[in-house]
Amino acid sequence: MPFKKLHADIKEILESLEITTPTPFQSKSIPVIKSGANVFCTAPENSGKTTTLVLTTLHKLKCQEVGSAPRALVLVENSVKGLALHDEFIKHTKYDALRIYACDDREHIELLKSEIFEGVDVLIATPKTMNKLLLLEGVNTTQLKILSIDDAEFLVEKTAYAALMAITQSIHKCQYVLYSEKMDPILKRFESYFMQYAKTVSIK
Structure with missing residues (x-):
């Protein structure tokens, strides 16, 4: 059972x-x-994708705060989705052990x-805000362990796509x-750039 092999705090x-x-x-x-x-993860709405993103991120970071630079980055379509995802993280985080921060584009x-x-x-x-932060040297990416993209369909839009490519570089x-x-x-197409040797998990 996947939940049984997750960090004790998550369980x-x-x-x-x-x-x-x-x-x-x-x-x-x-x-x-x-x-x-x-990994490319494809599944219909209400399949548990967002919860999976939250749980695997928490597990990767061992449910504990370390240093000051972000160790996980989650890219979202807009600030509304970002703030909703922030709430999901808080719901699954024990005693606020991890510092979760959602950038509000406003x-x-x-x-x-x-x-x-x-x-x-x-x-x-959002990719646009993250790219802006990188250009202004406002965020350190040297400690990043995992980058997740929630509801990635928005990346077909040119400016979001270009911002993501700049971020991954x-x-x-x-x-x-x-x-x-x-x-x-x-x-x-990302397979040719930063998703090398990617695996695909698909549920219909």
Whole structure:
């Protein structure tokens, strides 16, 4: 059972939320993501993709804060989705052991920079904001272990696609996990760039 092999803190939270049985998608995807491979995850809505993203990120970071630079980055389509994802992380985090920060695009970039500088474990941002932060040297990517993209269909849009490509060029080495409902040819194209040797987990 995928949940049984997750960090003890996560299992405790899942029990308190009365989540005991993984969805078919979670059963299939969690072991592959935990292996450290780059993964394309495709499944319909309400398959448990977002929860999988949260659980595997927490597991990768061993549910503890370390240093000040982000060790996980989650890219989202917009700030509304980013703030909703932030709430999901908090729901699954024990005693706020990890510092989760969602960039709100409506805030001034200098404010985002100063708040990230205070120390973040999981950073949630749109590709545009993340790219802007990198250009202003407002975020350190040297400690990144995993980069996940939630509902990745938005990357077919040119500016989001270009921003993502710029972001990945500034990351030395990390695991990439991309979640979407369907595999768009544009998403598949990432295999030639940063998703080398990617595995695919698909539920219909």
